[in-house]
């Protein structure tokens with residue numbers, strides 16, 4: 170069992186069928202792998218001339234379908250830039266980005282926006298729920314904006330597993346922080362995204378609420394084959410991942426498979442000392 174185990178409210182029923190999503194084969198310039206996303210020699214530079222900041226410095230990385238990767242590193246090391254580049258929110262200065270089978274670094278913004286809407290889910294620190302809408306309306310909003318009907322069975326399974334099935338008529342200000350984040354997670358998963366991106370999704374939660382959210386995210390990966398890439402500062406959160414990549418000054422300096430909170434904390438201490 171992964172650290173923290175599963176939230177009792179999620180029950181034992183396998184909501185998210187293992188292997189339900191077929192792995193995508195991403196043709197890279199030199200490698201072929203079953204990837205949900207891939208970066209090839211990606212550099213991101215913000216600003217120009219003496220104000221230029223190299224946020225990512227020639228990163229190559231594949232994010233295998235059905236895997237959970239945590240991104241860690243000191244403040245300013247490029248974590249959010251990396252996540253947003255994979256998600257197609259930032260266009261690299263150099264290099265190639267693939268999302269599923271599509272190369273996206275050279276796509277026009279309009280096409281990219283549609284691809285993001287259809288293939289990428291997001292969970293943020295601040296939940297980003299719309300205050301006037303109920304939980305159910307928030308969860309189905311992206312699909313309704315895309316003029317797609319929510320799958321009722323999938324909706325029911327997700328909200329039951331997230332333990333919010335009796336809160337669907339509540340507005341965000343009538344929900345706890347943990348419940349709001351689980352609503353946001355159902356919203357992200359309802360579209361069955363090829364890639365789910367999390368930017369500090371437990372950053373605003375107490376320890377127990379954070380554990381529940383992480384258990385649900387881990388379950389989505391294990392039972393449904395969801396691909397998850399998550400930025401965190403918290404070694405306990407990173408320990409839920411299959412692999413942790415550590416950034417320093419825009420480069421990947423370490424990776425760790427089967428991480429523990431202790432091993433992640435040790436590597437972070439080493440990185441901070443290297444600065």
Ligand SMILES: Nc1ncnc2c1ncn2[C@@H]1O[C@H](COP(=O)(O)OP(=O)(O)OP(=O)(O)O)[C@@H](O)[C@H]1O
Nearest residue numbers: 215216222224242243244245246247248249250251
């Ligand atoms: N829009 C921008 N314009 C200019 N510089 C930027 C921009 N976004 C990020 N940067 C710079 O790029 C570098 C990487 O930033 P990024 O936000 O990716 O780091 P981070 O590791 O996520 O940091 P934190 O942990 O503090 O959130 C930093 O030096 C930051 O100041």
